[in-house]
Amino acid sequence: MSENGVPPLDPLRTPPDVRETVSHLFAEVHQNIEPAALDRILLNPTPVELSQALLSAVHEPVLTEEVVSRFLRESFGRSSSGGFEKVADGFVPHTRKVTPEQGFLELFSDRYLRLSRLLRGRPALKNLVPLKDLRRHAGEEFSVIGMVREVKVTEKHHHIMLTLDDLTGEGSFLISHDSPQSKGAFIHDEVLGLRSWMPKDGQLPYVKEVLRPGVPVPREPRKTAHASRVLFLSDLHVGSKMFMYNEWQELTAFLNGRTDQAALAEDIRHVVIAGDLVDGIGIYPGQEKDLAIQDILEQYRELGKLLKEFPRHMNVVVIPGNHDAVCPAEPQPPLPEVFSRVLPSNVRVAGNPSLFSLDGILIQAYHGRGFDNIVPNIPGARYEAPTEVMKHMLSMRHLSPTFGQKIPLAPLPRDGLVIDPLPDIFVTGHTHTAGIERHKGVMLINASAWISETEYQRMRNVKPEPAKAFLVDLAKSSAAKLDFSAG
Ligand SMILES: [Fe+2]
Numbered sequence: 001m002s003e004n005g006v007p008p009l010d011p012l013r014t015p016p017d018v019r020e021t022v023s024h025l026f027a028e029v030h031q032n033i034e035p036a037a038l039d040r041i042l043l044n045p046t047p048v049e050l051s052q053a054l055l056s057a058v059h060e061p062v063l064t065e066e067v068v069s070r071f072l073r074e075s076f077g078r079s080s081s082g083g084f085e086k087v088a089d090g091f092v093p094h095t096r097k098v099t100p101e102q103g104f105l106e107l108f109s110d111r112y113l114r115l116s117r118l119l120r121g122r123p124a125l126k127n128l129v130p131l132k133d134l135r136r137h138a139g140e141e142f143s144v145i146g147m148v149r150e151v152k153v154t155e156k157h158h159h160i161m162l163t164l165d166d167l168t169g170e171g172s173f174l175i176s177h178d179s180p181q182s183k184g185a186f187i188h189d190e191v192l193g194l195r196s197w198m199p200k201d202g203q204l205p206y207v208k209e210v211l212r213p214g215v216p217v218p219r220e221p222r223k224t225a226h227a228s229r230v231l232f233l234s235d236l237h238v239g240s241k242m243f244m245y246n247e248w249q250e251l252t253a254f255l256n257g258r259t260d261q262a263a264l265a266e267d268i269r270h271v272v273i274a275g276d277l278v279d280g281i282g283i284y285p286g287q288e289k290d291l292a293i294q295d296i297l298e299q300y301r302e303l304g305k306l307l308k309e310f311p312r313h314m315n316v317v318v319i320p321g322n323h324d325a326v327c328p329a330e331p332q333p334p335l336p337e338v339f340s341r342v343l344p345s346n347v348r349v350a351g352n353p354s355l356f357s358l359d360g361i362l363i364q365a366y367h368g369r370g371f372d373n374i375v376p377n378i379p380g381a382r383y384e385a386p387t388e389v390m391k392h393m394l395s396m397r398h399l400s401p402t403f404g405q406k407i408p409l410a411p412l413p414r415d416g417l418v419i420d421p422l423p424d425i426f427v428t429g430h431t432h433t434a435g436i437e438r439h440k441g442v443m444l445i446n447a448s449a450w451i452s453e454t455e456y457q458r459m460r461n462v463k464p465e466p467a468k469a470f471l472v473d474l475a476k477s478s479a480a481k482l483d484f485s486a487g
C-alpha cells in the first residue's frame with residue numbers, strides 16, 4: 001500500500017481528500033473501520049502514514065477508536081513522550097496569503113461543514129433541505145441546518161424570530177412564544193438543526209424542534225490500564241502582586257510528597273495549566289499598580305522558577321490565556337520560543353485551545369474567554385457555576401461561537417474552537433472559580449486560580465475561588481478537588 005505514492009497529508013488543512021484517502025486504504029484490504037476510529041486517525045499530523053502503520057500492525061476485524069488509541073499509546077506514548085501526545089492545536093495558520101475576509105469565510109464554512117456533519121443523519125432531522133429552497137416546501141415538514149445570524153423577538157406576538165445562514169442562502173424561522181423551544185437561549189453564530197413546518201408559501205416556517213450537535217450518545221468513561229494521575233491548574237497570573245505565593249508553596253510541597261497527602265501525590269504523571277500563566281503587561285487599564293514584576297520576560301522567568309520546583313518526571317502542559325504574551329485572537333498559538341525557553345524542559349507548550357492525550361486519555365484544554373461570550377447571553381448562566389456554561393459549550397460543540405463581539409477571532413482556515421472529537425476530559429480556566437462535573441461521560445473541570453481578587457474582577461462582579469486544584473485518577477476515572485487555601 002505504501003507504493004501508491006500518497007504523500008503524508010495534514011488532515012487539518014485538507015480534510016475531504018485525506019478522509020477519502022484513508023478510508024480507501026482500509027477498504028482496499030477489507031478492514032472495517034469505525035467512524036470514531038477514522039476521526040481519531042485524521043487528527044494525527046500524518047494520518048496516511050499512521051493508517052499504513054496500523055494496517056501492518058493491527059489485524060483485528062474491526063478497527064475501533066480504542067485500538068487506534070492503544071496503538072498510538074504503545075508506539076509513541078510512554079517511551080518517547082512520557083504519555084503526552086499532541087493531537088491538534090486549535091491554531092492552524094494559513095499556508096498562503098489571504099485577506100481577512102477570505103480567512104473568515106473559510107473559517108465559517110469550515111465551522112458549518114464540521115458541525116453540520118455532526119447533525120446530519122439525526123432521525124429528528126428528516127427531509128433536510130438547503131435554506132435557498134425553503135419556498136418549495138410549503139405545506140410540509142422539513143429540516144434545516146444553519147448558523148444563527150440574528151435573534152429577534154417579534155413585536156406583536158413575542159415569538160422568537162431566528163435567521164439562519166447555510167452555504168446556500170438564508171432563512172427566517174419563528175419559535176412560538178409559548179413553545180418549550182422559546183425558553184432556550186440562542187448564541188450568534190452557533191450551528192443548529194431545526195425541524196420545521198411551513199403552513200403555506202409566503203409565511204415564515206415554524207420551529208417544532210431545535211437540535212444541537214451536543215453529545216448524542218453518552219460516553220463510557222475511559223480508564224488507563226496503569227496508574228496515572230493528572231493535576232489540573234489554571235490562571236497562575238505570575239507577576240501580579242496578588243499571586244498567592246504561600247498557597248503555591250503548599251502545592252509544590254504536595255507535589256513533592258512533603259505533605260500528609262503524600263499518597264495522593266503518588267502517580268501524578270502530568271500537570272495541565274489552562275492559561276493566564278503570567279499576569280502580562282497592559283491587559284487592563286491601570287494594571288501597572290497590580291504588578292510585582294513589570295517586565296514580561298521576567299514574568300515568564302519567574303514562572304520557570306516556580307515550575308522548576310515540580311518533580312522533574314512530571315509532564316507539564318501549558319496553554320496560553322488572554323493575559324499571556326501571544327496574539328489575543330482565538331485560537332491562540334502556543335507560547336513562542338522566546339518565552340518557552342525560560343521554562344524547564346519538562347514543560348510542553350500547546351495552543352489555546354488544544355487537544356492532546358495523556359496516557360491515551362483525550363484532553364480538550366481551553367483557557368475560556370468563551371465564558372465572556374456565553375455568560376451574558378444565557379439566562380441564569382454565572383461565572384460561579386462554570387460547568388453549566390461548559391455544558392452549553394459541549395451542547396453547541398463550540399467554545400466561543402460569536403463573531404464580532406468581545407472576543408476577537410483569528411481568520412484561520414480551520415475553526416479550532418469546534419469541539420471535535422469529544423474529549424474524555426474538558427478543562428477550562430479564566431473565570432477564577434472552580435467546578436467539576438461529569439456530563440454524559442465527559443469530565444468537565446474549571447480549574448481555579450492562584451491570584452486573590454483584583455480590582456478588575458470586582459468590577460466584573462465575580463467572586464473567585466482561588467488556590468484549588470483538581471486531581472484526576474486516570475486509571476479509575478475519578479477526581480478530587482484539592483484545597484491549598486486553608487493552610
Ligand atoms: Fe485569569
Ligand SMILES: [Fe+2]
Pocket residue numbers: 276321322323367429430431
Ligand atoms: Fe483569562
